[in-house]
Amino acid sequence: MALTWRSPLHRQHGGTLIELMLALTLGLLLLTLVTRLTLETRKGLESLTERGEAREAGRYALNLFRQELRLAGFLGTLYRRPALPDTLPDACAKTLDGLLAGLSLPIQVDDRPAIASRCVDDAVSGLDRLVIRHADTRGFVLDAGADDDDGDGDRDDLNYGQVYLQGFDNRYTLGYCSRPGVCMALTNCPDTACLQPLTNGLTRPVTGSEVAVFGMRYRAGLLPVALRAYQVRIYYLRNWSATPGDGIATLVRTELQDRGTAPGFSTYPLLDQITRLRFQYGLNNQKPTRPLEWATVAAVRVNLLIRSANKQAIQYTERSFDLGDDTPYTLPADAQAYRHHVMTTLISLDNRPP
DSSP: OOOOOOOGGGOOOOOOOOOOOHHHHHHHHHHHHHHHHHHHHHHEEEHHHHHHHOOOHHHHHHHHHHHHHHHHTTTBBOOOOOOOOOOOOOOOOOOOHHHTTTTOOOOEEEOOOOOOSSSSTTTTTSSSEEEEEEEEOOOBBBOOSOOSSSSSBEEEEETTTOOEEEETTTEEEEEEEEOOOTEEEOOOOSSOOSSSSSOOOOOEEEEEEEHHHHOEEEEEEETEBBEEEEEEEEEEEOOOOOTTTTTEEEEEEEEEEEEESSEEEEEEEEEEEEEEEEEEEEETTTOOSSSHHHOOEEEEEEEEEOOSSOOOSSOOOOOOOSSSSSSSSEEGGGTTTTTTEEEEEEOOOOOOOH
């Protein structure tokens, strides 16, 4: 029988148990490192996304204040305003007398206590509640003919319960209609059409139909003066968003609107995670207190403190923030696990009284 010779180089043999265990250990170590790298990358991406969303929310809030403050004091063609009141008017006033008192004040801060009978009863105590007043940039003219030209149920876009301002030069009419043909207003015009020279600034009540109350004309009584919705908006912070007690700090706006047959205030949440709101005023960096001081404010600096929506894995050493106060704001202990940052902008008031 012939013998077959095999070279040692062609012998087959398997790995040892030690080599197998070493390979498994290296594989598990590599898998752990890859998994950890993936998780860290995901956390970093989520943190970056959350930070970007917070900054975008802050930019939206600052742009909102920029638009509102640049409109503050816009009263259409009412160029010469009524005299300033002796005391600051009630920001939550919805009577014509109370609204007329604030007509010459583009902005003010509501410092009165937040009680249940007021329109900002849920505001965080100790923080400013900024009041902004202006007329709508869009105006319309009542038609003495058909009651409903556009078919929306109102007389030429006039909403019942909405306060309107009609003004030209130093003449004004401020009022609303509770239902078709039933309107009331305060005016300084000698007659409903303002055709006579204005000899005094006394305000008198006037009632009647839409055209009778809002009948102001100019250029020898040939052209009607446009009506503009009169807007009062109050911006403040509250400690809840959608549900009372949810603990989500929220930027809120309450504004004067039509409430069926009479004006009233409605509140709308705007942005969550705005935990602090401070304003500085262009008046020697001091908060104005008297109507004359508020009327001369030329600019407002808005300071926002924005919080991340979720707690951060990394504890940050920054615990206090400068919001324009003499004393930096220190985070409470339960807020220190969240990322915070400040956003600020300076906004000029383009329509302040001359």
